[in-house]
Amino acid sequence: MPIISMRRLKGRIRLSGKDTLIKLLVGAVALVLFLVAWQLFADSANTEYLPTPIEVLNAFVDSFSTKDPSSGVTMGKSIESSLSRFILGTFLAIGLAIPLGLAMGFFPLANAFGKPLIEIFRPIPPIAWVPFLFIVAGVIWGPVITIFLGVFFPVLSNVMFGASSVEPQLIDAAKTMGARKPTLFMRVVMPYTIPYLMTGIRIGLGIGWMCIVAAEMIGTRGGGVGAFILNNANIGRYDYMFAGMVMIAILGIVTVESASYIERRVSRWMGAKR
Numbered sequence: 539m540p541i542i543s544m545r546r547l548k549g550r551i552r553l554s555g556k557d558t559l560i561k562l563l564v565g566a567v568a569l570v571l572f573l574v575a576w577q578l579f580a581d582s583a584n585t586e587y588l589p590t591p592i593e594v595l596n597a598f599v600d601s602f603s604t605k606d607p608s609s610g611v612t613m614g615k616s617i618e619s620s621l622s623r624f625i626l627g628t629f630l631a632i633g634l635a636i637p638l639g640l641a642m643g644f645f646p647l648a649n650a651f652g653k654p655l656i657e658i659f660r661p662i663p664p665i666a667w668v669p670f671l672f673i674v675a676g677v678i679w680g681p682v683i684t685i686f687l688g689v690f691f692p693v694l695s696n697v698m699f700g701a702s703s704v705e706p707q708l709i710d711a712a713k714t715m716g717a718r719k720p721t722l723f724m725r726v727v728m729p730y731t732i733p734y735l736m737t738g739i740r741i742g743l744g745i746g747w748m749c750i751v752a753a754e755m756i757g758t759r760g761g762g763v764g765a766f767i768l769n770n771a772n773i774g775r776y777d778y779m780f781a782g783m784v785m786i787a788i789l790g791i792v793t794v795e796s797a798s799y800i801e802r803r804v805s806r807w808m809g810a811k812r
Contacts, residue, residue: 573591576590576591577590577591577592586774586776587776588776589776589777589780593777594777594780594781594784596777597775597777597778597780597781598613598781598784598785601613601766601778601781601782602614606766606769606770606778607769607773607775608769608770608772608773609761609765609766609769611761611766613763613766613781613782613785615761616761616762616763616765616766616782616785617763617785617789619754619761619762619763620750620754620762620763620764620789621789623678623681623682623685623750623762624685624746624747624750624789624793626682626685627681627682627683627684627685627686627688627689627746627750628685628686628689628742628743628746628793630682630686631685631686631687631688631689631690631693631742631746632689632693632739632742634690635689635690635691635693635694635697635738636693636697636735638652638694638697639693639694639695639696639697639698639700639701639731639735640697640701640727640728640731642656642694642698642701643697643698643699643700643701643702643731644701644702644704644727649698649702656691656694659691660691660695664684664685664687664688664745664749665684665749665752665753667683667684667687668680668684668752668753668756668757669756671683671684671753672753672756672757677757677759680753680757681749681750681753681754681757681762684749684750684752684753685746685749685750685753687749688742688745688746688748688749689739689742689743689745689746690742691742692738692739692741692742692745693735693738693739693742694738695738696734696735696737696738696741697731697734697735697738699734700730700731700732700733700734700735701727701730701731703730703734704726704727704730704731705730732801732804736797736798736801739797740794740797740798743790743793743794743797744790744794747786747789747790747793750762750763750764751763751764751767751786752764754768755767755768763782763785763786763789764782766778766782767779767782767783767786770782
């Protein structure tokens, strides 16, 4: 019987590895088809506004050694400015949204107190705050607070939903075994909420990158990849403009994958996964 179980387990592992390879190949084919379509469309359009993938690649590589004529900084410096603001705004948002979401999801009184305020501010797009934030907080903290708003509400909403969706049987079982509220929080509610938290973080990261690009475009004096994109568009360097857009896509992928890695480590540490 153990031999049969081990064979089945090995078969599942092989199948899982094969499925992963197939998904990678399909993704690679999709990317190649997109680049081919882009090249054909750029050739047929024959316009300076749409560079070819090769032109964008050359501009991308060159942008790390050649300074932007408008701002006088390289792509590397722009990435440093954007990434520092993004990380700071994201950590502030997650650090506040997690405890607040757990409290509002688990304690009815906390929900009754905080929900009216949350519902007032949540529908307002973070970009709508940008002019006010630049006036009040300046070109550095304005984008940071914009990112904070973009990440905060998706994370808060998902943590609230996860904390309020814990199966009553799990809570009853923990109480039967003598668990008190602090133990319920650490051993039941928080592990149960992790998938919801990570969904909120993934959504928030995407919104956060949109927020920082828009904010940096409005306040170009603060630098960043958003300012790099707008500056190059204004002077007709569209290949460099697209290079900046590609950089945002890369940064978005890296941050989301980093969040997935952290999720797996935290889930194992808290006993939610093996």
